[in-house]
Amino acid sequence: MHMTDFQLSHLIYADDLLVFGRADSLNCTRLMRTLNMFSNFSGLQLNLQKSSLIISPYVSCPNDISMALQIFNPSPKITYLGIPISLGRIKISDFDPLLEKVTSLLSGWRARLLSFDGRLQYIKYTITNTVAYWIRCSIIPKSICKAIGKLCSKFLYHGALDSRRLQLISWYNTCKPHSFGGLGIASLQGLHFAYNCSIIMRCYNMPSPLSKWLLARYYSPWKPPQANDTAFWKSICNSTDG
Structure with missing residues (x-):
C-alpha cells in the first residue's frame, strides 16, 4: 500500500471531532457546507467559539482559510482529549498538566490516609493508568518521567510529597519485578515499550x-x-x- 492509496479524513471520539483536509478556501467552504447540512438534519450545532484551527506554516492563504471556516484565531497547538497536539515538537512545558494531575492524585487527603500496601496499590493502578493514557498519545520526556518517579517514590516510602527524608531505595529498583527484588510496579519505560x-x-x-x-x-x-x-x-x- 502506498501513501496515495490511503487518506485520513477525520477522527472522532464522542463529541470531540478532528477533521483533516486540504488547505485551500474552496475545500474549507465545502467542509462548512457539509457541517451546516449535518446541523440542519441532526439539530446538533457547531460551536465555533470552542473550535480550533491548525494551519501549516507553508500554507500561502491562511486568512482565506480562517474566513471560510469562520475560525479567526489559528493556533500552532491544540488540546484534544486532554493531550497536546502541535505542528512542531511538543515542549516539556506541555506536560505540566500531567505532572499537576499526578501531584493532585498523590497529595489528596484520601491518599494520605493509606497504609504502605494501600499506597502501593494506589500507584500500581490509579497513577499508572493516568500516565498510561498519556503514553498512548505522546512520548513523555525523560525529565518528566524522572519527576513522576520522584513523586511516586516519596509518596510510597514516606506518605507525603514534601518529605525531606533520605530515600534509600531507588525508584528504578522499586519498579523491578518481584523476582528481581522489586515491588512489581510498572515503570514508565516498561509501559512505553508495551x-x-x-x-x-x-x-x-x-x-x-x-x-x-x-x-x-x-x-x-x-x-x-x-x-x-x-x-x-x-x-x-x-x-x-x-
Whole structure:
C-alpha cells in the first residue's frame, strides 16, 4: 500500500471531532457546507467559539482559510482529549498538566490516609493508568518521567510529597519485578515499550485506520528508521530491537 492509496479524513471520539483536509478556501467552504447540512438534519450545532484551527506554516492563504471556516484565531497547538497536539515538537512545558494531575492524585487527603500496601496499590493502578493514557498519545520526556518517579517514590516510602527524608531505595529498583527484588510496579519505560509492542501487533493483526496509515507511510517497523521519520515511529522501531 502506498501513501496515495490511503487518506485520513477525520477522527472522532464522542463529541470531540478532528477533521483533516486540504488547505485551500474552496475545500474549507465545502467542509462548512457539509457541517451546516449535518446541523440542519441532526439539530446538533457547531460551536465555533470552542473550535480550533491548525494551519501549516507553508500554507500561502491562511486568512482565506480562517474566513471560510469562520475560525479567526489559528493556533500552532491544540488540546484534544486532554493531550497536546502541535505542528512542531511538543515542549516539556506541555506536560505540566500531567505532572499537576499526578501531584493532585498523590497529595489528596484520601491518599494520605493509606497504609504502605494501600499506597502501593494506589500507584500500581490509579497513577499508572493516568500516565498510561498519556503514553498512548505522546512520548513523555525523560525529565518528566524522572519527576513522576520522584513523586511516586516519596509518596510510597514516606506518605507525603514534601518529605525531606533520605530515600534509600531507588525508584528504578522499586519498579523491578518481584523476582528481581522489586515491588512489581510498572515503570514508565516498561509501559512505553508495551504500548509500542501493541502498536506492532495491531499493524499485522487488527486492521484499523492507524495501522493502515503506519504501514502505508513506513512499510515495516523492522526496517531501520529514516532520519526524517517521526520520534513516535523511531520509538516503535527501537522496540523491535528489544
